[in-house]
Amino acid sequence: MILQIISAFFATFFFAILFNVSKKELGYCGLVGSLGWLIYLFIFKWTDSVIFSNFISALSISIISRILAKLRKMPITIFLIPGIIPLVPGAGMYKTMYAVLNQNFKEAAFYGAQTFEIAGAIAIAIIFISSFDTLSHKKTK
Amino acid sequence: MDHKLLLNFAMQAGEIMLRSGAETYRVEDTIMRILSVYDFESIEVFVTPTGIIATIDDKNIEMTTKLKRINSRTIRLDKVALVNDLSRKYVLGKISLQDAIEELKKIDKISPYQPLILISVTGLTSAFFTIVFGGNYKDFLISLSIGIILGIIQRLFINLQLSRFLADMLGGFLVGFLALLLTSIIPSTNFDNIIIGSIMPMVPGVAITNAIRDTIEGNLLSGISRGVEAFFVAISIATGVAIALKVWLPF
Numbered sequence: 001m002i003l004q005i006i007s008a009f010f011a012t013f014f015f016a017i018l019f020n021v022s023k024k025e026l027g028y029c030g031l032v033g034s035l036g037w038l039i040y041l042f043i044f045k046w047t048d049s050v051i052f053s054n055f056i057s058a059l060s061i062s063i064i065s066r067i068l069a070k071l072r073k074m075p076i077t078i079f080l081i082p083g084i085i086p087l088v089p090g091a092g093m094y095k096t097m098y099a100v101l102n103q104n105f106k107e108a109a110f111y112g113a114q115t116f117e118i119a120g121a122i123a124i125a126i127i128f129i130s131s132f133d134t135l136s137h138k139k140t141k
Numbered sequence: 142m143d144h145k146l147l148l149n150f151a152m153q154a155g156e157i158m159l160r161s162g163a164e165t166y167r168v169e170d171t172i173m174r175i176l177s178v179y180d181f182e183s184i185e186v187f188v189t190p191t192g193i194i195a196t197i198d199d200k201n202i203e204m205t206t207k208l209k210r211i212n213s214r215t216i217r218l219d220k221v222a223l224v225n226d227l228s229r230k231y232v233l234g235k236i237s238l239q240d241a242i243e244e245l246k247k248i249d250k251i252s253p254y255q256p257l258i259l260i261s262v263t264g265l266t267s268a269f270f271t272i273v274f275g276g277n278y279k280d281f282l283i284s285l286s287i288g289i290i291l292g293i294i295q296r297l298f299i300n301l302q303l304s305r306f307l308a309d310m311l312g313g314f315l316v317g318f319l320a321l322l323l324t325s326i327i328p329s330t331n332f333d334n335i336i337i338g339s340i341m342p343m344v345p346g347v348a349i350t351n352a353i354r355d356t357i358e359g360n361l362l363s364g365i366s367r368g369v370e371a372f373f374v375a376i377s378i379a380t381g382v383a384i385a386l387k388v389w390l391p392f
Contacts, residue, residue: 018219077350085341101386
């Protein structure tokens with residue numbers, strides 16, 4: 001489990017380079033990614049619900065990114081985009097496709113629905129935090 | 142005060158941000174704030190992922206409108222951050238318009254990471270994600286080599302100016318095929334973990350995040366188009382991997 005969290009740090013760190021994030025911010029991107037994954041694993045162990053773990057993890061990633069954006073005076077997306085990547089349901093998509101390929105439509109429907117639910121949970125988490133954002137910058141105008 | 146110069150500066154700042162992968166609402170906001178430095182009677186800005194229109198009008202000047210079409214987009218989050226910072230400095234009056242224009246030209250010329258770095262980073266991203274999703278050290282090494290090959294192929298596709306969707310489909314096929322080939326040669330490896338980890342560098346992270354953020358900010362048009370982009374990229378990758386599996390599995 002510790003190995004996974006350390007790997008999440010490096011995976012997010014290197015992913016941020018692919019998107020040309022400047023050198024100074026790479027470490028913070030990695031931090032967001034590994035904290036997000038730590039929270040995901042922790043909540044998953046506790047509740048055993050994939051959707052809920054994704055939701056709480058995405059929520060935490062958004063909050064951490066928001067704080068970092070304020071501290072580092074950077075657009076929030078610099079941290080949010082790489083940080084959210086480990087949660088993207090690539091595995092769900094792959095399993096759905098694999099089941100379709102094997103004509104196992106019951107499994108395909110299950111994984112397909114789960115993939116959409118995860119994507120929805122992540123979207124709602126980001127929307128939740130971004131809405132507070134909108135509120136605060138409307139006030140300053 | 143030269144209002145055309147100001148409009149040009151605002152549009153150029155917006156253009157660089159939009160080309161580099163900023164959210165549409167951020168581009169709109171930036172242009173709006175730069176133009177608001179002077180009290181024009183009316184300022185209208187309209188941005189979509191493929192173009193920018195801005196109009197300013199006042200009693201003393203001719204109404205001026207500028208339209209800029211955006212054709213190519215590359216992800217340069219460093220530039221988004223720098224232009225964002227520059228526009229803030231300008232709006233707060235910390236920098237003159239002339240200096241800001243010079244600064245903007247410099248930002249536009251900043252080069253991305255070297256291709257060699259990007260290729261090795263593609264490999265490392267694939268490899269570490271394989272561990273994150275539960276792979277062992279052998280899976281790690283296989284993903285590393287697949288990722289590096291993927292990185293080289295992606296550079297090639299960019300030089301050939303291949304469409305994004307075709308490139309991702311071929312990338313998915315390559316990942317699937319190599320994963321199946323290498324796991325059949327090397328024992329105690331798992332092709333599921335390797336495939337899931339290795340497709341990660343192709344994941345449309347910017348499109349997904351920006352689709353959500355643009356929608357919540359009321360930029361519905363951009364939200365939908367980025368969402369569709371993300372969806373089709375995902376389908377392209379899955380199709381590529383599926384073709385590889387279909388070709389391989391009967392053997």
